[in-house]
Amino acid sequence: MKENDKRIQIFDIAKGISIVLMTIGRYDFTAIYPYLMEFQNIVMVLKMPTFIFISGYLLSNRLSFKHFLHHKIDGLIKPLISFILSLTVLKIIFYVLVSDVVTFKDAFGYIINLGRYVYNGSFDAINVSFWFIMALFLGQITLKGFLEIKEFNKPKNYIFLTVFFLVLIVLNTIQIKLHWTQYIPIFFTYLLLGYSFKEISTRYLNGTSFFYSNKMLVFPILFFVSQFMLHRFNVKIDFNLAGLHYNYHYLLILSLLGVFTVLYLCRYIEKIPFLNSFFVYCSRASFFILAYHIFIKDVYVVLFDLKSYNPLLHTFLFFSNIIICCLIYRFLKKVPFVRIGFYPIKTIALNDAEIEFLKSKYINRFIPEEIFLDHATR
Template sequence: MTENKTRIQIFDIAKGISIILMTMTRYPFIETYPILMSFQNVAIIFKMPTFIFISGYLLSDRLDFKSFLHNKIDGLIKPLIGFLLSLTLLKITLYIIVSDEASLHGGLEYILDLPRALYHGSFVAVNVSFWFIVALFLGQLALKGFLVIMDLKKPIKYLFLITFLIILLILNTMKINFLWSEYIPIFFTYLFLGYGFKKIRIHYFNATPFFYSNKMVLFPILFLILHFTLKNLNFDIDLNLAGLHYNYHYLLILSISGVFSVIYLCRYIEKIPILNSFLVYCSRASFFILAYHIFIKDVFLILFDLETYQPLLHTFLFLLNIVLCCLIYMFLKKVPFVRILFYPLKTIVFSDLEIKLLKSKYINRFIPKEIALA
């Protein structure tokens, strides 16, 4: 296996770990287990930064901005629309099943959440996790825009660069929450660091497989030292990107050292076939896990006690939730026509009828030019 393929697999494992850790806090039983709470208090420092950093590292710079935008709409925004519609249907179905007196008005409230979400620029009423998808999309566009600016000729490059940085400063200062725009500076930072590290590695560490070198052990050591030191000096280390609890100095350094610590751990997880395969699949199904894990958890809340101390039951239900999300990811990809809404077009082997639909004049205009329809 080549270094590039191996490195990407390590990153898939790390993204799988990240997405699982992000879903864990949604369960009410977390507070029942002090050890789990302590672990979450540490994991919150790196669980979300890991996913964003790796997304920046894997960001392709082959496409121009227009083509990049098309691909991100196809891979992020289009599935988001599918998630919004499917979750609305699922919530209405659950409402009808569990309500003693289901009413038309009650069902319509779930449908009305969709136009309300568009009006307010927030999909929290449908699924609070969707903020992450939109923030990642906007952050990636910001990074791509920055890279386009850096390729411009002088002096226009500096004029656009100053404008770009002023916009980031305004977003960071004013906290514009429509469509989670306030998260753009934070996501841009981690994406830029990931992308930047890739460029540094290519130029300075190309002779050795850096992520497998013994030097990587320095990162978990650094993370433990920083965490211990900052905590004992009474520094606030409760980093929480979702809550905008973040700064650009010591918390950034602490979280980045945590990101590399996770990547270092993945080199050993890679040697465990079952765990390796499971985490890689979780990475591929990451947006499905974000989209559906809360709804599945809500169903579990109706059927089971998620607050009383029952470690075996809670562990089983949590893993079952992840597995069910992965099964939805696997199943929908085999459903003709429906899968078009949920998956990037370049990842689907289309049937003749699907190709005919996509080539119709009303739909074909929205298909990115880079995607060849056989």
Template sequence: MKRFEWIDTLKGIGITLVVASHIYTGEIRYFLGIFSMPLFFFIGGFLYSSKYDNQVYLKRKIVHLIVPYIAFILLLYPIQLITLLPQRQGFSFVDILKLIVNPIIGGTFLWGLTSAFWFTTCFFITQQLANFIIRKVNPKQVIFYIIGLSGLSYLNYLFFKQIFLPQNAHVAIAGTSIFLIGFLYRKLYSERNNSTISISVLFFVLCMTLYSNQTSNLWSWSLLGMDMKRANYGMPVFSLLLAIGLILLLIDISKLLVKYAPLLSKIMGALGQASMSILYLHLAFIYALKGLDSGISYFNLFVFSTALSFIIHSIILKFSFTRAIFLGSYSDFEQIFLTRNNQI
């Protein structure tokens, strides 16, 4: 598959927005919620490749996503229990049982240091659903699956909020629709800048922001914001369209950075390549930094949690074993575990 230089920059912007959404509160968090997580489902669809058969695709994605998920759960969940549980009082047997079962069920039940881990298993399920659909149907029919899956996800959100599945599998319905939108965008993509779309979206967002300032008692970004972890998809149809529009805007910004601000693009690109490590680690550093200095500013919290996560990622990169376990590097995993087992 052709390598797009701006993709890593886009992922870097995306992961910094995710970190920011876990630090900042109020309207900023609501606004970032519209598109920060949908962005990664969209990127997944854009980068999708059908060069592997279903069995190989499944095996590679298990190594790439599920192995690091388990590794980071085993690393951070005990630390979470040791550091955060003393702050709670009055534990019953049921409470203790929940603490044991929560990481197994995953999804919405993940909390504290592992709160963001819901994305990994949901994204894994999304990939498998999307792979099945793309292989089975004509590309022209994909749009109907997008509409159908989006409709199902809104039904879940509006009328069946109490229904949930382990590992946030129900959220994969919405995730798959966004993944397929990214897939279709790749089919239609050209290197020409989509500035018309971006300018239109930016103008709309600015108008809505001005409107919200004038009628703050009537308007809030919370009306549009998504919380995919909890199957909250915002305002039906409108939030999804706004999310896609803002994602297209970020794509244009990423391409402009590559062209006109190469140093900043390289920094964001490096963060993009470390995006999964940052996803797993940033909350641990946020909690740790807050524990060391309860008065730490949001900006410092953002910078240090991102930087420390990146440093750990850089250390993980140095060793084949850690690359296999914590990054899901298939070549390293195959060399260390699969080849060795075959020799035995």
């Protein structure tokens, strides 16, 4: 393995940590353990920003906007649709199995409600975590649009950039909850910060080597000192991206310190084979974890006691949930045809039958040619 390939692994580890931290708060038993609640309060400010910042850092600017859009639809929107449909089927099966009285109207209601969710721009009733996928998609498209506008000839680029930022300011000010657009400003901010830091580190900080330098130690020191000082002066750390609780001053700075603190810790986790492999795999299966962990938790609620003090059981259930999601990710990738809906095409070794299926006239119109070309040149 080349040195650069090895070093880039800390981003996968960090994204895996971010995903694992996102799932902890979904369990009711977190309120039973004071130390876990305190831990949640500390990591709240960094768990989502870490994933978004790294997504911005890893964003490639070599694709045209159209090509980029096609890849994001293939990598985010297509799997999201597959997750929604599969979870709807799972919820119907779960309803039939656990309900004392089963009616066709209630069972069919899960399907009828799909149109209502799309119209209202919210899939919370299916999985509350799906807002994150849509917000990430819109944020990445917005960042790509910004980078494209920046390359326009002057003065046209100044005009469009002015309009661009005015729209972002309006969206951030009114925060109308319309099809996830309220999340665009803050997701764009973290993605842009991640992308910008990559540009800066490439030019002035020797690229990814910076994350292995002794200078990184300053970030965890500043992060924990900042946490201590804010608590000391009774400044509330009210940070919740899902609830639109954030600001563009001290919470933004604190969250960035948290992001670099996670990256600093990842350089040591990288040296522990088991943890390294676990978090890297969680990163690869990140959307499967987001999609299925709540449903699995709901099954656990029926089967186990999640309200009484039982740290061993709760720890086991939490990690088994993550492992089950990773196993689903691994299993579905081997299922022909089904896997097309859940994974970006470029990540699948398609067989001849799948290629013929995608080239059929009814399917091919929805598959951009460049995605096929990228798959062929892998």
